[in-house]
Amino acid sequence: MKIYFCGSIRGGRDDVNIYRRLVEKLQSYGTVLTEHVSSSELTDRGENASAAGDKFIHDRDVDWLRQSDVVVAEVTQPSLGVGYELGRAVDMNKKILCLFRPSSGRTLSAMIRGADDGQLFVVRDYTEDEAENILEDFFSNIKRI
Numbered sequence: 001m002k003i004y005f006c007g008s009i010r011g012g013r014d015d016v017n018i019y020r021r022l023v024e025k026l027q028s029y030g031t032v033l034t035e036h037v038s039s040s041e042l043t044d045r046g047e048n049a050s051a052a053g054d055k056f057i058h059d060r061d062v063d064w065l066r067q068s069d070v071v072v073a074e075v076t077q078p079s080l081g082v083g084y085e086l087g088r089a090v091d092m093n094k095k096i097l098c099l100f101r102p103s104s105g106r107t108l109s110a111m112i113r114g115a116d117d118g119q120l121f122v123v124r125d126y127t128e129d130e131a132e133n134i135l136e137d138f139f140s141n142i143k144r145i
């Protein structure tokens with residue numbers, strides 16, 4: 001199973017430790033194509049600040065999205081890139097799980113919460129304690145690939 005994990009990079013790295021724990025758990029279900037998103041060494045400047053670097057990052061990530069079987073996004077820290085990835089993933093008919101922490105005090109974008117259809121696009125509010133069970137639930141409903 002190929003998993004595409006989305007998390008904020010240039011949108012801010014406040015939640016990087018949460019991304020790391022989620023990615024560690026996701027790795028028990030399959031290959032996480034975007035492991036770098038959870039690296040504490042990656043700053044909010046991203047992998048490469050040059051324009052050529054950005055084209056490489058975009059094209060590689062869209063290609064990984066196409067290859068992926070499921071998309072899991074931590075959407076608490078708002079990120080243009082994550083929103084874009086989710087929009088592209090919807091268009092590719094991917095199975096998507098978005099995870100949001102209400103304890104952040106933020107209100108999730110209507111374009112994410114409102115996209116929940118209970119099947120292909122699922123949004124779950126969670127606390128860090130609940131994350132493992134929510135992932136367990138989500139993946140137990142997916143045929144192992």
Ligand SMILES: O=c1[nH]c(=O)n([C@H]2C[C@H](O)[C@@H](COP(=O)(O)O)O2)cc1CO
Nearest residue numbers: 006007008009010011046047079081082
């Ligand atoms: O350096 C990067 N590498 C990379 O893979 N991304 C992708 C993966 C993340 O899920 C998403 C983050 O977008 P943003 O940087 O706008 O917060 O975009 C984004 C950047 C920087 O924008």
